[in-house]
Structures are given as C-alpha cells and as structure tokens.
Amino acid sequence: MYDFVFHNPTKIIFGPDREREIGRELKDAAVGRVLLVYGRSSVKQSGLLARVSDALKAEGIEFFEHGGVVSNPVLSHVREGIALVRQNRVEAVLAVGGGSVLDEAKAIAVGVVAEVDVWEFFTGREVTAALPVFTVLTLAASGSEMNGNAVITNEETRQKYNIGTSHVYPRVSILNPELTHTVSPEYSAYGAVDAIAHLIEAYFTKQPGTNLQDRLVEGLILTIMENAETIRDQPDHAQARASMMWAATLALNGLTPAGVGPYTFPNHMIEHSLSALYDIPHGAGLAVVIPAWMQWYRPQNPGQFQRFASQIFGLHDGEEGIVALKKWFSSLNCPTTLQEAGIAAADIPLIRDNAYDTAKLWEVDKLYPPESIEEILQLATR
C-alpha cells in the first residue's frame, strides 16, 4: 500500500427509467440553463432525447442543444460547443450518450470558463475551473461517468490527448442499463475490452504487494468477461447489461488503483495513436495493443502475469494467460492484430512517432523510447 487521496463525489443513480430524474437533479443543483450534448441520431430515434427533454421541461429548465458528437470526439466540435455555451450563458453541461459524448461535454465545461483555447489544457496547462457536468450514460465502456478524465482528438495535428481533473467529475450520472440493450455487438465488445484495459494498466505496471487491489481488479475482470459473453449471445439480457455497466464504471473510478503507488497507462498511450490516425474505435485498438504490450512487458513483472493467468483463466503460465486473453478478444470478434484492424504494418513508424509524442507528454518517454513502441507494434502484427 502507498499513500493516496481518494475523492470521488459523483452521485450515481442506477436503474431502468431513471433518466426521468435528471430534471430534478439539475434543479436541486440550482441549474436553470443547461447545454445538452449528444451524438448522432440514435438518441433521437430511441426516444431518449425526448424523455430527457421532457424531464428538463417538467422542472422549467431551459436547454440548448449541441448534437453531432462523433466517436473519438474532435476538437473543432468542442470549440463549436464552447461558442454555443458562451452565446447562451448556460450554467451546466448535460451529456446524453456514451464516453465520447461525456468527454466532449467535459471539454466544453472546461473550455467555456477559460480565457485560453481549450486545447491548451490537453497539452499540459492545469485545469482550475469548469462548469458542472451531468450525464445520462448509454454505453458501458469508458468510465467517464464517474471520473475526471476526458480524451479529445485534435484532427488538425492528429493528436488524441486527455485531461484529468477533479473539476469535471460529473455531479450526477444516471446509469440506465436498459439504454445499452441496443448497443451493437461490436461496440458492446469494444466496451468490455476498454473496461478490462482500464483495470490491467495499473494491475501490471504498479509495484507488487497490493493484494487488496489485485483482488478487486480480478473480481471486476471476471465479471466483465462473463457478462460480455452473455451479452454477445443474448444482447438484451438485463442482468448482464446491468452488471457490465456498473463494472465498467468501477473499472475507472479511482477505486482499484487507490493505494497501489505509481503506475503507467501504456496501452492507452499507444492505442490513442491508432484511433487518432485511423479513427478506429478505441476498444478495437486496445484489443490490438493489449496482447502485444503484454508479451513485450511480461519479463518486467513475470509474477503478476502468472497471477493473472491463474486467477482469470485457471492457467499456470503467464504466457498462456496472454494467449488466452487474445483468444478471448477474438471470441468477441475484436481485431487482435494491426492487419485485422485494417492498419498496414508499413505504417508502424508513423504510429510509433505519434505515440512517442504522447509518451513525452505523459513523461514516460524513458520507459517507452521509440524503439520499444516499435517493438510492441511489431508484436501487434502477429
């Protein structure tokens, strides 16, 4: 155990139909004017947007719409949202959607109260304020609903960078697992991979000797795996969708790394370059990167890989655990090589350089020099 501060003030309201409570939550927080951020057509077609709008109207809350958020949300659209908020002087941002929508809402919340361009916060400037963020979640994956992170892609510079700040923890997040029943098989699988990725970054890269946190991680991974399989076979299985949703939230809400000491996020570091350069889904990119990174990293922490193999797959050998996880990703129809993700091996130098820029920004460039990143990417071709 190492020193830590844990402070997660997000209120989670979980269960079918509970998006109807969002109006009251905003009113309780004295919000009278809100920016409503959402993605493409699905939230309109499903009737969710209408239900949320009704909940706002019922409490007399004025709202302004900012739709059209894309997967791997882009900086230009964030800036449009900021302009809209400034025009209409709203008091909070309400995201209705998956991780991309939540992340864009957080970026807008930060950018609107700043005197500098919002991208500065993604390249190192400290966030010191933000509008309050509220969310209605439609996808089990990113954990953004209960943390202070947001990832945005600058499509001009092809950089996918993040902020992490206490100022954008959502005040309230509404998790209705029924909203995830219609998520496509692909995105359901990518969500599971993303949640597992959030858990294993610290699990493998921290120091040894934190049994408590290891057990929490293993319990969550087993939960995510069993429910991902159920969802693959029965997409509208209510219990599996509900367990997956809460497990994905717990996978990145600060609980599991609290007390484990320093750790790194290398799989995300490399994957962000894949989705920045090729606009592939984040979870698909992770399914490619993770098995390769695990192979590359295993000699640095063989005991933990053996533990992983044993606790997750009942296997004795660390290498076998990696193979089993890769097979499991395939069983969910996720790509597990660059080629399967539609990326040519010839692009490896380009990806390497992009990821190395992130390594420098995250101050892990000593651990991940260009040649190491290239080695990992080479392993991702097999």
Added chain:
Amino acid sequence: MYDFVFHNPTKIIFGPDREREIGRELKDAAVGRVLLVYGRSSVKQSGLLARVSDALKAEGIEFFEHGGVVSNPVLSHVREGIALVRQNRVEAVLAVGGGSVLDEAKAIAVGVVAEVDVWEFFTGREVTAALPVFTVLTLAASGSEMNGNAVITNEETRQKYNIGTSHVYPRVSILNPELTHTVSPEYSAYGAVDAIAHLIEAYFTKQPGTNLQDRLVEGLILTIMENAETIRDQPDHAQARASMMWAATLALNGLTPAGVGPYTFPNHMIEHSLSALYDIPHGAGLAVVIPAWMQWYRPQNPGQFQRFASQIFGLHDGEEGIVALKKWFSSLNCPTTLQEAGIAAADIPLIRDNAYDTAKLWEVDKLYPPESIEEILQLATR
C-alpha cells in the same frame, strides 16, 4: 442487479503523517472554529492530539476540546458535546479516534443544529442537517470514516441505536495506518471481525445473482483475514496495518451493497443488544453472534453459504464454512460463545427482548420474532 443510488463524497487522505494536513483541509472548507472530539488518554500519550492541535493552530483555526468519549459512546456525553458546541458556536466537528469517537462526533454534529433532543433521530426522526464532520482515524474497524452511520448507546434506556444519513458523511477523513500500530491485540482482532461482519450482512441476506458484488466482498474478506493474521503475529507490520485500514473502510462505505437490492443487518441488530446491556466491545459481541446467526440462517440461503465456504476457505460444505469462520475468530482470541464473552445463558430473555425492540425499529420484526432471536442466542451458547 437492482436499482441503487451511490453517492459517497468523503475525501480520503491515506498515509503516514497525513494528520498534519487536517488544518489545511479545514481551512479549505472555510472552517474557522471547530469542536475537537476524542477519547481517553491514548491520543494524548501518543502525541497525536498535539500534532492535530499544531496543525489547527498553524492555520489559525480555533478549537474547543471534548474528550472522554468511551467505547460504545453514550448519549449523556453526546449531549455534553452539543452543549459545548452551542456555547462556543463552532462551525464543524473534528473527530480524532476510532469508530466510537467518530460516531459521537457525528451525533453531536446532528444534535447541535436540531431543535429537538438528539436521541429523537436515533429513534426514527429524519436527519435534515448537520455540522460538517472531519475525522482523523486511529482504528481499522467501523467504517464510520467513510459513511453516514453513527451508533450511540442510551445508557438510561439501555438502547444502542443508530442513525444513517448523508448529512454526516465526513467531508475529509485522514487515514494514517501507523496510528493503528499500537492498537491492542484484542481491539485489532475485534476490528477485523467488525469489518467482516459489515461485509457478510448483505452478502448472505440479499437476493442471489449479484456476482460482481459477491466477488468484491470475498476479495475484501480474504484481505482482512490474511492481514488480521499478520497483525496478530507482527502488530507493527506496516503493510498489513495499511491494507487492513483501507479494507475496513471499503467494507462499509456503500460500495459492496450497491446494486444488491434489499438486505438486512441481523448480526448487528443482535450484537447491539449485547454491547448495550454488557458494554462489551462491538467486535467481540459480533464474534459471538455471527457463527450462531449463520447456523440459524443457512437453510434460508444454502447456496450462498456453500459459495462462502468455497471462496473463503476452499471447503465444499456450507456448514463447514461456518465452523471454519468460528475457529478463525477463536484463532484471533475472540470469544465465540456468550459464556466466553462473560454473559450468562440465563440472560437470554433479556437480550432477546432488547434485540426485538431494535427489530421493530428496523422493521424486520416479522423476519426476527422473539422466538427466532432466542433460537440464535441459544446457538450462541454452544
């Protein structure tokens, strides 16, 4: 999975020496005058109280002392604290001690802003406000440092009753595991039993089919057990004390029962009568009640008892799991029968009636009629 609301806004600051930060935390919260609540001599002798006082003085925070809180804190002393606060118009309550001190601080925080006597809140009146509570914890056991519960004994009526309200979640709790190194072997063991008790109440009494939460509970129980054994053999084992402290916090911070649906707290219900009537340590009383209650309850949920036996002890039979847990309590030198706790079997009717009053207050009197409570107490004599 069932509907739930999870909202735990307590900020945890964990690590050696971090009590020195309490002054700054109070200042950040704009607190200028605070009531300092503590127990007997140990916090003075250890120098902890002096360090906390220095931290307050360094930030110019005025404080008033309310020492002398006893184990199983009593209503009369709570009322004295309330009178002191009213005299001095403080803005917050700072508890320095174990669960008893924290609980009394919370009761004072509720009572001081109320127009009625504080005991009314322990017998059913809803809490609607409280002074902010801050804590520096010295014992791994109650979980009070990260929840909205407080238990107080009315020594006139011999009732040990509780409140549970969002208003008394500590704003900040400082957990320095080194402060627990000098806790006696007895109280270290009782703390472990208490933390396990918090985990198993919902684990056994909820509905089936919540694998996620079951795994979290099992991971925490295994952590508590392995560290309790280490602490028994090496009381100043820093890693074991640290893991125990954080595990005990997580055992009752709302995490593990979130989503499990309705559940009951029968072991605490019966134990509260033991400590109300005989002033025995809460953890000792729990070590007596739990094995008896488990034997009595097992037929109502045999599958979960089998799971417990398997996951915690590697045994196949539910009954064997109960025997193993009872033996484990004994291995920590905890009493596991009424007689070992110094309570005569002839007193069972008295205890039964006292516990049944709590059953009525908690609205579980249909599940626990007097004859059932008596049966459980009879099992606790063997």
